[in-house]
Amino acid sequence: MPDVRGWRKKFGVLAPSTNTIVEPDFYMMSVPGVTAHISRIFMANTSRDGETTEATEQRQIRLEQEMKPTIERVLTAEPDYMVMGMSLPTFRDGVEGNRMWKARMQEYSGGLGMANGAEACERALNLLQVKRIAVLTPYWASSSNHVIRFFSEAGFEVVAHKDLECPSPVAIAHVEADRIRAALREIDGERVEAIVQCGTDLNMVELADEADRWLGKPVLAINAVIWWMALRENDIQDKLYGYGRMLRDF
Incomplete structure (x- = not known):
């Protein structure tokens, strides 16, 4: 049963x-x-x-x-x-x-x-038929380098990225929406076809849905x-x- x-x-x-x-x-x-x-x-x-x-x-x-x-x-x-x-x-x-x-x-x-x-991001980007992306992470460069490498090897061009450099794991969940909005606008540009957010402790799911509309392009929240x-x-x-x-x- x-x-x-x-x-x-x-x-x-x-x-x-x-x-x-x-x-x-x-x-x-x-x-x-x-x-x-x-x-x-x-x-x-x-x-x-x-x-x-x-x-x-x-x-x-x-x-x-x-x-x-x-x-x-x-x-x-x-x-x-x-x-x-x-x-x-x-x-x-x-x-x-x-x-x-x-x-x-x-x-x-x-x-x-x-x-x-x-793997989920790779599948989603392929379905969306985009190749040029911007990436937002809560990480420091020694970690986000792995993210950029993955996307590059998977056939995507990372044209911009932003690391929020959160001071501790718990602090990732303390990042407020205004800071995320500013970061999204900073990494957006004419060549960017989609934005991908990494880091499952960043509060992004609903904000990404909103950003998709005001940026006019896919914004993928990793969760x-x-x-x-x-x-x-x-x-x-x-x-x-x-x-x-x-x-x-x-």
Whole structure:
């Protein structure tokens, strides 16, 4: 018998312990019969007034050590599918890095499919038939370089980008809408065909839907695009309004 709430699909969601945005975003975009069950990846809320490549690499090592036990915990709920609610690890080391990362996660989960930010953005941009993009992140350069590399290797030209350089993981969720609007206008331009926002703890889903209209081009909030990938990969075609054009039109 199916789950009485998740009678269509149960999603196991992996999210950083510091992240306070992605979980409510996924609940906000819920559809009947699909449930999201969160398992937290431990992450220390370390302050950052600068960022070195070495510090970024050390965090990645610790994160990788957390992934298997985090997945094992949520597997006890018997999910049908996995959703990665953290975007940076999915962009690391370019396109091949993403494919290798996903293969490891599927090994940990016993072969379950997994929506992830990098792959979801690539799919969305290809459907939108755009090639020149601008990128907004909450990261520092040592992290956003991985994002730019991924998109470049996937066949897109990153013509502009902006790093908000948030001082800690928790501080990402403190970025207000006015600052995001200003950043979007800063990276927009005539050559930009679409804007992509990375960082699942940035409060962007509803603002991206608004920005799509006043900029007159696709603005992809990563949480909405990840959720779109999760739904469509499971043949759930419900249209959602107010969260961007992917969930509305594709």
